Amino acid sequence: xxxxxxxxxxxxxxxxxxxxxxxxxxxxxxxxxxxxxxxxxxxxxxxxxxxxxxxxxxxxxxxxxxxxxxxxxxxxxxxxxxxxxxxxxxxxxxxxxxxxxxxxxxxxxxxxxxxxxxxxxxxxxxxxxxxxxxxxxxxxxxxxxxxxxxxxxxxxxxxxxxxxxxxxxxxxxxxxxxxxxxxxxxxxxxxxxxxxxxxxxxxxxxxxx
Numbered sequence: 001x002x003x004x005x006x007x008x009x010x011x012x013x014x015x016x017x018x019x020x021x022x023x024x025x026x027x028x029x030x031x032x033x034x035x036x037x038x039x040x041x042x043x044x045x046x047x048x049x050x051x052x053x054x055x056x057x058x059x060x061x062x063x064x065x066x067x068x069x070x071x072x073x074x075x076x077x078x079x080x081x082x083x084x085x086x087x088x089x090x091x092x093x094x095x096x097x098x099x100x101x102x103x104x105x106x107x108x109x110x111x112x113x114x115x116x117x118x119x120x121x122x123x124x125x126x127x128x129x130x131x132x133x134x135x136x137x138x139x140x141x142x143x144x145x146x147x148x149x150x151x152x153x154x155x156x157x158x159x160x161x162x163x164x165x166x167x168x169x170x171x172x173x174x175x176x177x178x179x180x181x182x183x184x185x186x187x188x189x190x191x192x193x194x195x196x197x198x199x200x201x202x203x204x205x206x207x208x209x
Contacts, residue, residue, distance in 0.1 A: 048205035050177035091157035103127035177205035
């Protein structure tokens with residue numbers, strides 16, 4: 001091999017070495033900028049409040065143990081971030097009693113929540129002749145005797161963060177809202193007709209993202 005070819009090959013190796021070196025440095029700087037930006041703008045999870053619950057039906061049959069229930073839950077969500085928007089791609093609302101799901105899932109339409117914005121939803125959730133576990137049936141009988149029930153209004157879905165023109169990938173969001181409802185005592189709530197009673201709750205929900 002001639003000296004000129006060897007020299008030419010060395011020049012190309014040096015050239016690609018410089019390219020890779022500069023590319024690595026540039027990539028490292030970009031990564032640092034992204035990490036610093038994310039640290040400064042790290043999104044805070046939305047805040048949910050269960051404002052009220054309207055109870056339309058809560059009927060239990062003894063043999064077999066079946067529960068029929070209908071609720072309307074008013075839930076508000078607030079975006080606490082100054083520079084980050086929130087996309088709610090999917091939110092499903094349902095009710096549980098002692099960790100047993102007692103209603104079907106109701107889908108809330110997809111929406112976008114801007115900086116410091118507040119959204120309010122009032123979905124209907126219901127379950128028709130849902131089989132109740134034996135231990136839950138006994139607990140329910142005790143709750144009836146005590147004069148109140150406690151159900152959990154839960155929200156399960158997906159969210160994305162929006163910073164400027166950048167939108168993150170999807171994250172799972174899980175919200176749990178305790179609802180203490182006086183059982184069979186309309187005087188502790190507001191009658192809204194057709195045997196329905198609205199109970200003001202205003203209870204903060206636990207949010208996990």
